[in-house]
Amino acid sequence: MSSPIRSLRDSGVIIWRQLIQLPRIPEVLIFALIQPVMFVLLFRYVFGGAIQTPGESYVNYLMPGIFAQTVAFGAVASGIGLAEDLRRGIIDRFRSLPMSRSAVLVGRTVSDLVRNAAVVAVMMGVGLLVGFRPSGSVGAIILAFALLFLTSFAFSWIGVVIALSLKTVEAVQSAGFIWLFPLTFASSAFVPTDSMPSWLQGFAVNQPFTVVVNAVRALFLAQPVGTLVWQALAWMIGITAVMIPLATRQYRRRTG
Amino acid sequence: MTDIAVRAEGVSKSFGKTLALRNIDLEVPRGIVFGLLGPNGSGKSTTVRILATLLQPDTGIATVDGIDVVKHPDKVRQRIGLAGQYAAVDEYLTGRENLVMFGRLSGMSKSDARARADELLHQFDLADAADRVSKGYSGGMRRRLDLASSLMARPPILFLDEPTTGLDPRSRLALWQTIQGLVTDGITVLLTTQYLEEADRLAQRIAVLDKGDVIAVGSPGELKARVGGESVEVAVVRPADLDTATRILAASASEAPRVDVERNRVIAAVADGAAAMARVSGAIAEAGIATEDLALRRPTLDEVFLSLTGHTAEDEDEEPAA
Numbered sequence: 001m002s003s004p005i006r007s008l009r010d011s012g013v014i015i016w017r018q019l020i021q022l023p024r025i026p027e028v029l030i031f032a033l034i035q036p037v038m039f040v041l042l043f044r045y046v047f048g049g050a051i052q053t054p055g056e057s058y059v060n061y062l063m064p065g066i067f068a069q070t071v072a073f074g075a076v077a078s079g080i081g082l083a084e085d086l087r088r089g090i091i092d093r094f095r096s097l098p099m100s101r102s103a104v105l106v107g108r109t110v111s112d113l114v115r116n117a118a119v120v121a122v123m124m125g126v127g128l129l130v131g132f133r134p135s136g137s138v139g140a141i142i143l144a145f146a147l148l149f150l151t152s153f154a155f156s157w158i159g160v161v162i163a164l165s166l167k168t169v170e171a172v173q174s175a176g177f178i179w180l181f182p183l184t185f186a187s188s189a190f191v192p193t194d195s196m197p198s199w200l201q202g203f204a205v206n207q208p209f210t211v212v213v214n215a216v217r218a219l220f221l222a223q224p225v226g227t228l229v230w231q232a233l234a235w236m237i238g239i240t241a242v243m244i245p246l247a248t249r250q251y252r253r254r255t256g
Numbered sequence: 257m258t259d260i261a262v263r264a265e266g267v268s269k270s271f272g273k274t275l276a277l278r279n280i281d282l283e284v285p286r287g288i289v290f291g292l293l294g295p296n297g298s299g300k301s302t303t304v305r306i307l308a309t310l311l312q313p314d315t316g317i318a319t320v321d322g323i324d325v326v327k328h329p330d331k332v333r334q335r336i337g338l339a340g341q342y343a344a345v346d347e348y349l350t351g352r353e354n355l356v357m358f359g360r361l362s363g364m365s366k367s368d369a370r371a372r373a374d375e376l377l378h379q380f381d382l383a384d385a386a387d388r389v390s391k392g393y394s395g396g397m398r399r400r401l402d403l404a405s406s407l408m409a410r411p412p413i414l415f416l417d418e419p420t421t422g423l424d425p426r427s428r429l430a431l432w433q434t435i436q437g438l439v440t441d442g443i444t445v446l447l448t449t450q451y452l453e454e455a456d457r458l459a460q461r462i463a464v465l466d467k468g469d470v471i472a473v474g475s476p477g478e479l480k481a482r483v484g485g486e487s488v489e490v491a492v493v494r495p496a497d498l499d500t501a502t503r504i505l506a507a508s509a510s511e512a513p514r515v516d517v518e519r520n521r522v523i524a525a526v527a528d529g530a531a532a533m534a535r536v537s538g539a540i541a542e543a544g545i546a547t548e549d550l551a552l553r554r555p556t557l558d559e560v561f562l563s564l565t566g567h568t569a570e571d572e573d574e575e576p577a578a
């Protein structure tokens with residue numbers, strides 16, 4: 001069998017493996033949901049009243065940020081899943097088989113994308129319940145979801161690189177939050193960046209997560225998009241393009 | 257096809273400052289069970305991992321079916337099955353799903369993988385549990401599923417790293433029979449173990465590993481002979497019979513018997529185990545001596561180590577377990 005076909009087939013088997021696991025480990029899905037739901041409730045009803053978002057209701061401002069944060073935090077789950085597989089020795093068994101080398105990582109990131117899509121769909125429902133009313137066209141909203149899924153994929157690869165660089169599952173878990181908290185909070189996801197002190201604004205305005213949030217928000221809310229979508233695409237494709245070879249190299253080194 | 261299934265020549269491997277393997281040579285003839293015997297940390301898993309293409313050796317050459325494990329790992333992977341030291345099955349998949357997954361990843365078609373999974377589930381007595389998630393399996397079931405997973409693609413060469421560690425005596429016995437059955441089917445098995453008894457029972461050839469060195473290779477009989485072989489031990493009921501028992505033993509022994517007056521015991525090394533045992537027990541009965549114990553004793557791994565290296569196996573484990 002030629003190697004690209006083999007590689008697709010093996011990735012398909014790994015994706016199948018991960019997806020049939022999902023309903024059997026309900027904790028994973030529940031935790032993936034509890035956190036964004038809590039953030040929605042917290043920001044919508046506790047902090048929301050104090051946050052000024054000119055021209056939009058706060059809930060409309062908030063939900064695109066929540067979607068983006070949800071897919072970004074999926075990176076932690078990707079990392080933990082891979083770290084668990086490494087610890088349990090199942091990766092060793094995979095490596096003793098004549099299977100495609102890329103399938104383990106591709107299978108993981110793609111199946112995590114499917115999981116994230118399901119979680120975002122539920123969050124969309126939660127948003128509608130608490131008053132989120134997107135005004136963008138159907139095409140724009142589809143594009144917004146596509147951008148979120150690309151972000152999910154890119155961030156999963158970051159999670160994979162981290163998992164391959166650290167020794168224990170616990171370290172992978174902690175490390176995930178260390179980079180994701182600053183990235184998602186020092187951004188435009190929850191509050192407009194112009195309310196931040198200027199030293200922080202410099203970072204918050206230009207970092208990729210803000211770019212994604214702004215693009216997704218503009219698409220959902222029928223705001224002028226300008227080059228935002230292109231910038232977000234460039235960032236996410238760029239991150240993926242850097243992380244895949246890095247992950248592949250780390251995987252070889254870790255398991256060499 | 258060569259008649260050597262697995263070969264290692266001058267293979268060394270270090271982890272940082274730890275020298276895990278020092279220039280080891282191994283030759284595993286086709287169609288037998290080859291036992292790699294050694295205590296904790298002696299390098300058993302490292303050897304298996306190198307042969308199974310999971311680790312690259314620092315020096316030396318290792319081949320499987322004549323194929324270099326470093327140069328052509330993919331070709332080697334088509335010929336081997338591996339059951340590592342810790343059962344590596346997916347605990348959130350059922351037994352059947354695990355087997356089908358590993359079969360598919362070995363390149364089998366969906367229908368082949370399903371048929372083979374069915375066959376193995378029956379062979380390994382897992383048919384009833386086939387559609388249960390393996391998280392709920394007992395240790396023995398998990399081991400069997402692990403072994404079955406390594407057999408999906410019918411590999412001619414099988415690596416088993418401590419296959420029976422952690423099993424209760426009954427499961428161990430069952431697994432021994434399974435492994436013997438595999439060899440009857442023509443598979444070459446390289447297994448590691450910490451138990452002389454296990455190697456003795458299963459393997460036709462044994463290599464003894466000590467701190468990364470192969471310190472002895474041979475058939476179980478040869479190894480035991482090098483260790484002084486077997487001895488006969490007699491415990492008498494009446495202390496007055498101890499002298500007579502000692503004289504009887506001396507007549508069959510290869511060296512002077514040792515007497516333990518406090519425990520009314522006498523023990524002597526014998527050259528011809530079972531025959532000596534028969535002579536001694538005949539003579540004891542004839543003399544009308546009541547015995548508490550009359551046994552043929554085989555050397556333990558510790559005694560093998562003591563006589564091969566001058567230190568016991570326990571000395572080895574300097575580092576705390578990871």
Ligand SMILES: Nc1ncnc2c1ncn2[C@@H]1O[C@H](COP(=O)(O)OP(=O)(O)OP(=O)(O)O)[C@@H](O)[C@H]1O
Nearest residue numbers: 271274276294295296297298299300301302303575
């Ligand atoms: N990945 C690793 N990193 C560092 N040291 C290692 C690694 N793997 C093995 N070692 C060391 O190499 C030596 C040989 O280890 P190995 O696992 O091969 O022994 P073993 O005979 O399989 O022992 P056990 O019976 O405990 O499984 C030990 O000192 C061990 O600590």
Ligand SMILES: [Mg+2]
Nearest residue numbers: 300301302341
């Ligand atoms: Mg070991």
